Amino acid sequence: MLLPRLGTPSRALVSAFQRPSISAECCHESFRHLYPATKSPLISFVRHATHKAQGSVNGGKDGAGKRLGAKKSGEQYVIPGNIIFRQRGSLWFPGENCGMGRDHTIYATQAGYVKYYLDPERHPKRKYIGVVFERDQKLPLPRNSARRRRLGLATATMLEETQVEAENDMAVGGGGVSKGREKQESLQMRPGYMYRESNWRIGRTAEKMGVKVKVFKPGDRWAAWRKATARRAKNAERRGMRRGGKR
Amino acid sequence: MALDPAIVSTPKEEKILMRMGVKPIGSRRRRAALQTAANIPFEQLPYQCFQEARKILLADREEKLEEIEVERSRIARLKEQDAAVSGGEQQKQTRLRSMMNYLEELKILADINDPVIKKRYEDGEGDMNKPIYRYLADKEWRRYRRPLLMQRITQMAVVPDILPHLDPVVDIRLAFGRHNVQPGNFIDSRVSEMLPKLRVQVFDKGERLVSLVVVDPDVPDVESDSFKYRCHFLAANIRLSPAEPSLAFSKLSGDTQVLLPWLPPFAQKGSPYHRNSIFLLQQPDGKEIDIASLREKVKRDGFNLRSFSDKHSLRPVGVHMFRSTWDDGTASVMKRAGIEGADVEFKRKRVEPLKKPVLPLPRKKAEPLWKFR
Numbered sequence: 097m098l099l100p101r102l103g104t105p106s107r108a109l110v111s112a113f114q115r116p117s118i119s120a121e122c123c124h125e126s127f128r129h130l131y132p133a134t135k136s137p138l139i140s141f142v143r144h145a146t147h148k149a150q151g152s153v154n155g156g157k158d159g160a161g162k163r164l165g166a167k168k169s170g171e172q173y174v175i176p177g178n179i180i181f182r183q184r185g186s187l188w189f190p191g192e193n194c195g196m197g198r199d200h201t202i203y204a205t206q207a208g209y210v211k212y213y214l215d216p217e218r219h220p221k222r223k224y225i226g227v228v229f230e231r232d233q234k235l236p237l238p239r240n241s242a243r244r245r246r247l248g249l250a251t252a253t254m255l256e257e258t259q260v261e262a263e264n265d266m267a268v269g270g271g272g273v274s275k276g277r278e279k280q281e282s283l284q285m286r287p288g289y290m291y292r293e294s295n296w297r298i299g300r301t302a303e304k305m306g307v308k309v310k311v312f313k314p315g316d317r318w319a320a321w322r323k324a325t326a327r328r329a330k331n332a333e334r335r336g337m338r339r340g341g342k343r
Numbered sequence: 344m345a346l347d348p349a350i351v352s353t354p355k356e357e358k359i360l361m362r363m364g365v366k367p368i369g370s371r372r373r374r375a376a377l378q379t380a381a382n383i384p385f386e387q388l389p390y391q392c393f394q395e396a397r398k399i400l401l402a403d404r405e406e407k408l409e410e411i412e413v414e415r416s417r418i419a420r421l422k423e424q425d426a427a428v429s430g431g432e433q434q435k436q437t438r439l440r441s442m443m444n445y446l447e448e449l450k451i452l453a454d455i456n457d458p459v460i461k462k463r464y465e466d467g468e469g470d471m472n473k474p475i476y477r478y479l480a481d482k483e484w485r486r487y488r489r490p491l492l493m494q495r496i497t498q499m500a501v502v503p504d505i506l507p508h509l510d511p512v513v514d515i516r517l518a519f520g521r522h523n524v525q526p527g528n529f530i531d532s533r534v535s536e537m538l539p540k541l542r543v544q545v546f547d548k549g550e551r552l553v554s555l556v557v558v559d560p561d562v563p564d565v566e567s568d569s570f571k572y573r574c575h576f577l578a579a580n581i582r583l584s585p586a587e588p589s590l591a592f593s594k595l596s597g598d599t600q601v602l603l604p605w606l607p608p609f610a611q612k613g614s615p616y617h618r619n620s621i622f623l624l625q626q627p628d629g630k631e632i633d634i635a636s637l638r639e640k641v642k643r644d645g646f647n648l649r650s651f652s653d654k655h656s657l658r659p660v661g662v663h664m665f666r667s668t669w670d671d672g673t674a675s676v677m678k679r680a681g682i683e684g685a686d687v688e689f690k691r692k693r694v695e696p697l698k699k700p701v702l703p704l705p706r707k708k709a710e711p712l713w714k715f716r
Contacts, residue, residue, distance in 0.1 A: 250690055254688040
């Protein structure tokens with residue numbers, strides 16, 4: 097291994113004496129015969145190791161698999177939120193009734209059957225994943241046809257909650273003891289280690305009591321001035337008290 | 344003190360003028376500048392270079408006017424010519440059409456460089472019967488308002504959902520009372536209860552007959568677990584011309600024009616937003632639609648605009664849209680309009696999971712260590 101390298105400086109020395117010191121660029125082809133050609137097989141070019149062969153180069157890494165790829169195949173039934181395809185980058189794009197997560201995962205937004213398809217009118221190169229409601233439906237939809245949409249909602253008679261609750265409160269206030277007791281009994285152990293009302297019920301107290309807040313008007317300078325003056329006066333008073341206490 | 348709409352520059356004065364029904368002219372900056380400027384007409388301005396440039400423009404205009412005369416005489420000659428000489432009737436009509444197009448182009452080119460015309464257009468004093476003002480208005484519309492409209496109707500899928508294809512050529516502005524509506528705005532149901540007012544600007548000459556349709560494609564249909572269409576307004580045989588852009592729903596005649604009167608848009612609680620879309624459809628060759636015969640046939644629920652426009656060979660020329668959701672006023676609006684279903688609420692239907700949930704195993708009681716037993 098080492099032998100050819102050891103010879104290198106001496107070889108250079110020999111060649112310096114053998115050949116006139118004229119660089120290759122200035123030496124015309126027609127004058128080349130004037131100079132003696134290098135005869136020694138020893139005096140040839142040297143190739144240093146510029147390309148690494150060991151260590152982490154040349155794709156030597158082999159990490160753990162990331163379990164990417166299709167999680168649902170074509171025409172498989174999915175429900176909203178099901179992951180259909182995991183990928184690095186957007187190999188596939190979300191089509192009908194599908195969404196794309198922040199790591200480009202394709203997931204279903206409706207229950208139905210998965211379809212893998214191309215839609216050249218939408219994009220000439222992209223591959224799409226869609227979900228259809230009927231298994232035999234084709235994607236992409238015919239040109240300019242209305243979208244197929246699902247309601248996914250059921251009707252319910254609206255509870256007039258606020259009215260009912262307001263009436264209950266009235267009854268409690270007017271001496272309706274029984275209902276008040278029921279409420280007391282329904283208290284539960286809640287976060288904070290105490291028996292108390294639920295947070296949402298506390299939040300609606302003002303609404304139940306009929307507390308009205310004045311509507312904020314951004315342009316009402318008169319109200320703003322009054323508030324600001326009151327605040328300033330209060331602060332000044334507080335400051336005065338503090339100073340007095342120190343003295 | 345009388346306020347001059349050309350030079351008022353404070354918001355207070357502008358407001359007073361607006362209340363009187365006069366619109367201030369141009370920008371506030373320009374009006375402020377005009378207060379101190381000597382109002383000298385263009386011809387007397389003392390700038391030599393400007394006057395020389397005006398001379399060139401005027402010469403160009405003269406040239407264009409001559410060309411117009413020449414083209415007109417050519418057209419007249421071709422009209423008189425026998426069809427056999429000019430290569431058949433079809434060939435003749437094609438040539439005539441292209442010559443007319445060129446004539447229109449020349450008319451615009453004659454006036455396009457005139458500063459006075461530009462000023463008059465920007466002051467809102469342009470006469471829409473003249474091609475140059477129509478051209479300028481069209482250009483302005485296509486610069487911003489039309490792309491915005493196209494974006495809204497494609498992103499909200501009005502185009503494939505209600506009509507297969509749409510290439511608007513008419514500028515529509517929508518207002519409820521004094522509320523101006525941009526395409527796609529959410530409108531309070533109490534506001535949209537009022538009859539809308541349209542300002543329809545067409546950019547080609549002449550009168551035409553149009554139909555006006557308001558469709559809601561998002562009516563929830565529980566039986567089919569899908570959505571239906573509903574027509575909120577339908578009128579036909581409305582005359583439109585470039586100089587008269589105002590189209591108020593309240594001004595249409597109930598006997599000869601309105602087929603389905605205004606039904607206030609509403610969205611029941613829990614239903615996704617409703618895209619109330621307004622379409623303007625041009626009737627072919629000024630042909631009137633027979634309203635009396637249609638009165639029994641046309642139904643609000645399940646109204647299909649595709650089939651309606653196909654049947655009467657209507658060409659969609661303009662579109663506008665606004666959205667509505669359930670709000671505090673919807674119940675009262677529905678009550679006033681005599682619509683039932685204000686107490687109905689839509690709730691999400693549960694989708695059955697694919698796997699049954701795995702119940703946690705019953706926890707073992709912790710046994711004490713052997714030495715503490």
